[in-house]
Amino acid sequence: MPRQKITDLERLRAAAEVWDDDAPDIGYLAQLLTQTNLPYKDPGDVAVWSRHNGDVHLLVEPGRRVAADGTYQPIYPYGIMPRLLLIWMSSQAVKTRSPTLVLGASLSEFMRDIGLKPTGGKSGSITRLRDQMERLLKARLTLEVRQGTQRDRAVQISVALKWDLFWGRGDRQDALLPSTIQLSADFFNEIVAHPVPLNMGALAALRGSPMRLDIYAWLTWRMSYLRRPTLIPWDALMVQFGSNLADTKQGRQQFRRDFSNHLREVVLVYRDANVEATDTGLALRPSRTHIPFRGMRSVDG
Numbered sequence: 001m002p003r004q005k006i007t008d009l010e011r012l013r014a015a016a017e018v019w020d021d022d023a024p025d026i027g028y029l030a031q032l033l034t035q036t037n038l039p040y041k042d043p044g045d046v047a048v049w050s051r052h053n054g055d056v057h058l059l060v061e062p063g064r065r066v067a068a069d070g071t072y073q074p075i076y077p078y079g080i081m082p083r084l085l086l087i088w089m090s091s092q093a094v095k096t097r098s099p100t101l102v103l104g105a106s107l108s109e110f111m112r113d114i115g116l117k118p119t120g121g122k123s124g125s126i127t128r129l130r131d132q133m134e135r136l137l138k139a140r141l142t143l144e145v146r147q148g149t150q151r152d153r154a155v156q157i158s159v160a161l162k163w164d165l166f167w168g169r170g171d172r173q174d175a176l177l178p179s180t181i182q183l184s185a186d187f188f189n190e191i192v193a194h195p196v197p198l199n200m201g202a203l204a205a206l207r208g209s210p211m212r213l214d215i216y217a218w219l220t221w222r223m224s225y226l227r228r229p230t231l232i233p234w235d236a237l238m239v240q241f242g243s244n245l246a247d248t249k250q251g252r253q254q255f256r257r258d259f260s261n262h263l264r265e266v267v268l269v270y271r272d273a274n275v276e277a278t279d280t281g282l283a284l285r286p287s288r289t290h291i292p293f294r295g296m297r298s299v300d301g
Contacts, residue, residue: 031194034221039078063138081132099188197291
């Protein structure tokens with residue numbers, strides 16, 4: 001079954017619903033994952049994948065999967081599903097205050113919780129979820145903060161300490177339970193210490209693109225502490241959001257077009273975001289956060 005696409009009209013309707021909702025469903029994402037991003041596409045057979053946002057550098061080391069010939073192949077989390085999973089994990093950790101996450105009453109219920117419609121088959125959403133969940137749970141993240149020549153700080157995080165996922169046989173949509181994920185202590189502590197609240201209705205309207213999800217989460221976090229107008233150059237945005245695009249004139253132009261197009265859709269649901277794509281970069285002006293919250297601090301202090 002082909003993947004469902006959200007039409008422009010449907011997205012406008014969803015944006016209107018988000019804007020008019022006085023009591024939104026609130027989810028959370030660990031702050032460090034709003035500052036830097038996972039890959040949009042599979043990086044392939046490389047030892048490490050990286051992105052950085054100013055002084056903050058994210059290194060992603062892949063897990064390993066046994067291939068048919070007995071060798072081990074690197075597997076990176078990428079695309080929309082790992083982002084939805086991380087939001088679900090962060091939300092559950094904040095709401096339950098427990099590192100042990102229980103994956104709903106059924107597979108279909110769990111997939112609805114992360115904004116997916118269960119579909120079977122080789123290319124269906126169930127197969128893709130199982131693949132990306134393995135990729136995410138086996139990956140290792142290193143977050144490094146470089147403050148000139150005076151100080152370097154870093155934390156290495158595995159998302160989960162252990163997991164027990166029962167998928168059952170075939171494509172049965174009630175076959176996930178009993179299933180649990182136990183978050184690593186480092187990741188759990190990072191989530192509950194620095195949660196960024198997100199509007200789940202906004203995420204549902206934007207989930208057709210991983211870059212849209214990243215822009216929305218980043219703007220929500222950034223506006224929580226922005227106190228004066230700031231211009232972020234396109235080159236800086238590209239190393240934060242650019243993913244697999246080549247660092248060439250053509251690649252930079254393509255990134256600027258892609259980012260600007262996605263930004264227009266993000267501000268449909270986050271209308272208070274006072275942002276503008278200019279010739280030199282992204283102009284940010286102090287704005288209300290999409291979800292009011294207090295106590296957020298940047299990772300560097």
